[in-house]
Amino acid sequence: MPDIHPIYLVAAIPLFPLAMSLVIALLKPTRGRAASFLALLGLGVSLVLSLYVLKLSLQEPGLVQTGGFPWIQLGPLPVDFSVIIDPLSASMLAMVTFIGFLIFFYSGSYMADDPDCARFFGYLSLFAAGMLGLVISNSLLLLFMCWEIVGLASYLLIGFWYQKPAAAAAAKKAFITTRIGDLFLFIGLLWAFKDGGTLLFYYHGNGLLEPGRVAWLAGIPAPVFGLSVAGVISLLIFAGAVGKSGQFPLHVWLPDAMEGPTPVSALIHAATMVAAGVFLVARTYPLFVADPAVLTVVAWVGGFTALFAGLVAVAQNDLKRILAYSTVSQLGMMMLGLGVGGVGAGMFHLLSHAFFKALLFLAAGSIIHGCHGEQDIRKLGGVARSMPLTTVCYLCGTFALCALPFGSGYFSKDEILLAAWHNNPGVFVLGAAAAFCTSFYMTRQLCYVFPGNHRSHAHPHESPWRITAPLVVLSLFALAFGGLARHWGILEYLEPGFHAPEHSSLVMAVGLAVALGGILAGWLVYGRRALPVGEPDAVAVTLPPVYRFLENRAWMDELYMATVGRIWGALAALAVVADLALNAVTDWTVLSIQNLSRTLAIYSDRVLIDQWGFDGLCRAVRGAGFLSTRAQNGQLQGYLRFITLGAVALGLLLGWALLRG
Amino acid sequence: MVTLQHYLILSAVLFSIGLLGVLTRRHAVIVLIGIEIMLNAANLNLIAFWRFGPHLENFEGLLFTLFSIAVAAAEASVGLALVIAVYRHFKTPDVEKMNTLRE
Numbered sequence: 001m002p003d004i005h006p007i008y009l010v011a012a013i014p015l016f017p018l019a020m021s022l023v024i025a026l027l028k029p030t031r032g033r034a035a036s037f038l039a040l041l042g043l044g045v046s047l048v049l050s051l052y053v054l055k056l057s058l059q060e061p062g063l064v065q066t067g068g069f070p071w072i073q074l075g076p077l078p079v080d081f082s083v084i085i086d087p088l089s090a091s092m093l094a095m096v097t098f099i100g101f102l103i104f105f106y107s108g109s110y111m112a113d114d115p116d117c118a119r120f121f122g123y124l125s126l127f128a129a130g131m132l133g134l135v136i137s138n139s140l141l142l143l144f145m146c147w148e149i150v151g152l153a154s155y156l157l158i159g160f161w162y163q164k165p166a167a168a169a170a171a172k173k174a175f176i177t178t179r180i181g182d183l184f185l186f187i188g189l190l191w192a193f194k195d196g197g198t199l200l201f202y203y204h205g206n207g208l209l210e211p212g213r214v215a216w217l218a219g220i221p222a223p224v225f226g227l228s229v230a231g232v233i234s235l236l237i238f239a240g241a242v243g244k245s246g247q248f249p250l251h252v253w254l255p256d257a258m259e260g261p262t263p264v265s266a267l268i269h270a271a272t273m274v275a276a277g278v279f280l281v282a283r284t285y286p287l288f289v290a291d292p293a294v295l296t297v298v299a300w301v302g303g304f305t306a307l308f309a310g311l312v313a314v315a316q317n318d319l320k321r322i323l324a325y326s327t328v329s330q331l332g333m334m335m336l337g338l339g340v341g342g343v344g345a346g347m348f349h350l351l352s353h354a355f356f357k358a359l360l361f362l363a364a365g366s367i368i369h370g371c372h373g374e375q376d377i378r379k380l381g382g383v384a385r386s387m388p389l390t391t392v393c394y395l396c397g398t399f400a401l402c403a404l405p406f407g408s409g410y411f412s413k414d415e416i417l418l419a420a421w422h423n424n425p426g427v428f429v430l431g432a433a434a435a436f437c438t439s440f441y442m443t444r445q446l447c448y449v450f451p452g453n454h455r456s457h458a459h460p461h462e463s464p465w466r467i468t469a470p471l472v473v474l475s476l477f478a479l480a481f482g483g484l485a486r487h488w489g490i491l492e493y494l495e496p497g498f499h500a501p502e503h504s505s506l507v508m509a510v511g512l513a514v515a516l517g518g519i520l521a522g523w524l525v526y527g528r529r530a531l532p533v534g535e536p537d538a539v540a541v542t543l544p545p546v547y548r549f550l551e552n553r554a555w556m557d558e559l560y561m562a563t564v565g566r567i568w569g570a571l572a573a574l575a576v577v578a579d580l581a582l583n584a585v586t587d588w589t590v591l592s593i594q595n596l597s598r599t600l601a602i603y604s605d606r607v608l609i610d611q612w613g614f615d616g617l618c619r620a621v622r623g624a625g626f627l628s629t630r631a632q633n634g635q636l637q638g639y640l641r642f643i644t645l646g647a648v649a650l651g652l653l654l655g656w657a658l659l660r661g
Numbered sequence: 662m663v664t665l666q667h668y669l670i671l672s673a674v675l676f677s678i679g680l681l682g683v684l685t686r687r688h689a690v691i692v693l694i695g696i697e698i699m700l701n702a703a704n705l706n707l708i709a710f711w712r713f714g715p716h717l718e719n720f721e722g723l724l725f726t727l728f729s730i731a732v733a734a735a736e737a738s739v740g741l742a743l744v745i746a747v748y749r750h751f752k753t754p755d756v757e758k759m760n761t762l763r764e
Contacts, residue, residue: 633760634760634761634762635756635757635760636756636759637683637684637687637692637756637757640683640684641684644680644684
């Protein structure tokens with residue numbers, strides 16, 4: 001491949017899954033095996049290319065290459081399609097294709113019994129194409145388009161079992177909630193285009209994220225909040241990220257999104273798509289840096305989300321829902337990292353989180369698969385005995401998630417906490433508390449699911465190798481990725497010019513203390529004895545109001561229902577009334593126009609055109625014909641009269657001419 | 662003094678009378694008579710132009726008129742024969758009834 005310019009390779013990466021999704025769309029829905037093979041093939045090619053691009057990028061870490069072609073010319077301003085290779089896109093490409101490949105492989109077995117398997121793989125391939133496009137785009141517009149494609153794919157996949165009302169509702173909820181963020185992102189995009197004059201990120205020193213433009217944008221005061229335009233744009237972009245990455249207050253869709261098939265939860269709603277918001281912030285980081293107030297907002301929103309979701313996760317009983325809240329919490333952690341520590345800390349946590357959270361979801365899927373669809377942790381139990389391999393993998397994932405020493409999460413979370421400690425101690429407290437919650441709810445979950453005896457009547461069994469193999473691979477990554485990446489300087493790679501904050505033993509001690517403390521607390525509450533069926537939760541017994549608050553997810557859904565929902569309901573009722581009124585008016589208008597035209601039709605058509613126009617003309621022609629036939633009557637004398645008349649007329653004409661001279 | 666104009670006017674009057682007879686009369690024989698009157702008006706014209714012309718020594722006018730009278734005699738006989746034949750066929754001398762070329 002040496003004589004192909006790498007930018008073409010990068011541009012080709014999303015095209016393979018896209019092509020495959022189109023091919024799969026043409027397959028019969030029942031050809032699940034063929035579809036899974038095609039999807040795997042498409043993504044496999046992308047995986048190879050992505051790894052090659054990663055290798056190129058690793059050889060030359062400072063390398064930023066862009067390439068594109070003009071798409072639209074708007075007056076003097078071109079809108080280009082452009083792609084980019086830089087450490088961000090290269091690392092994301094490798095992560096997305098690698099995890100995606102494993103999850104596609106896993107899905108081939110997990111979804112094999114579904115009658116709509118081919119449709120599933122078509123959507124997955126479409127998602128992969130959109131996600132890869134998002135990662136490599138060098139233009140805010142292209143990024144936004146891919147952003148919407150992944151949003152669409154997410155909607156389609158959450159609602160994959162659309163016959164289930166809950167799934168259909170969750171799909172709508174996800175789509176609409178993220179659309180709120182997307183609206184802000186779109187406004188930010190337009191604003192950037194208006195004041196920045198381009199949508200390209202990097203373009204020979206004139207890109208939106210290059211120092212010249214950033215300084216220019218930071219120099220224009222914006223009419224709101226006393227921020228500069230750069231600050232407002234980055235705030236709007238962050239609002240888009242809040243929607244997509246499930247940050248408070250737009251996090252409500254993400255737990256519901258677990259109605260989709262489990263591989264979807266793993267790929268889209270844990271590892272990749274929800275991380276797109278974080279990625280977006282990391283991508284446009286130079287704009288955020290231009291106005292430090294925005295970064296503070298990012299950090300606080302992230303920190304609050306991390307703690308809030310961590311607390312809510314404590315009181316959930318659905319296996320996947322706990323993981324979903326955990327994802328929200330970890331995404332908040334990444335935002336926190338971006339807010340206080342820069343691209344390196346946030347993205348490092350994104351990458352390591354992708355591995356262990358995908359692992360946890362896939363393992364949860366394996367448990368659900370093995371336990372015949374049971375998702376309620378109070379009814380699971382004894383899984384360790386019947387599914388040993390899945391259990392080991394799940395433990396690996398938990399190990400990494402809880403940031404126990406030398407797991408993946410340990411290194412990335414440590415970076416974030418360290419940066420928070422140095423820059424924003426308030427946020428540090430939030431992050432540490434969130435980490436405590438993480439350990440606590442994971443321990444609670446483990447205590448319910450794995451030890452003891454099975455609490456319902458089904459007989460769990462270990463999943464086939466096609467499900468467990470990806471688990472094993474991901475387990476290795478969950479354990480080793482963080483340490484190895486840290487050792488090889490991933491932070492310096494992701495963020496050129498990164499300077500490590502001063503190492504603090506205190507932070508390390510706190511991090512370790514909350515991780516172990518959470519586990520210990522969880523074990524004290526849940527782990528000391530077998531948990532019988534039907535027994536209320538230990539926290540619910542001791543702190544009923546708190547538990548009820550958390551179990552109902554802080555009544556966020558109900559709050560939205562009571563405020564936004566009610567306003568919307570009133571508006572909808574108003575719209576119905578307006579619609580009826582408009583209908584009456586339009587009906588009346590239509591009826592009168594109808595009557596008018598009917599009258600006109602009678603008078604103009606029948607009288608004017610038919611009677612006068614057509615019939616009158618006919619009569620005139622017939623009369624003229626009658627007259628002229630009367631002349632042609634066979635009477636010689638009659639003819640002679642005409643001849644005489646003609647001769648006399650000629651004579652008169654001649655005489656007249658002679659007299660005139 | 663009788664001049665060319667007098668002859669010409671007389672000839673025109675005669676022609677007009679003949680033409681009127683041809684146009685208005687319905688009896689076939691009267692129509693033939695009208696035709697004869699028109700012919701004679703023309704003959705009178707020929708004679709008058711010869712008589713008042715510059716070449717009295719030549720007899721073209723006279724000869725034309727003689728020819729014309731001869732032809733008129735022949736024509737009158739053929740015409741009368743035709744009228745009789747038509748009368749036999751249509752059982753009427755009325756020309757307005759003779760308006761078909763076949764039965």
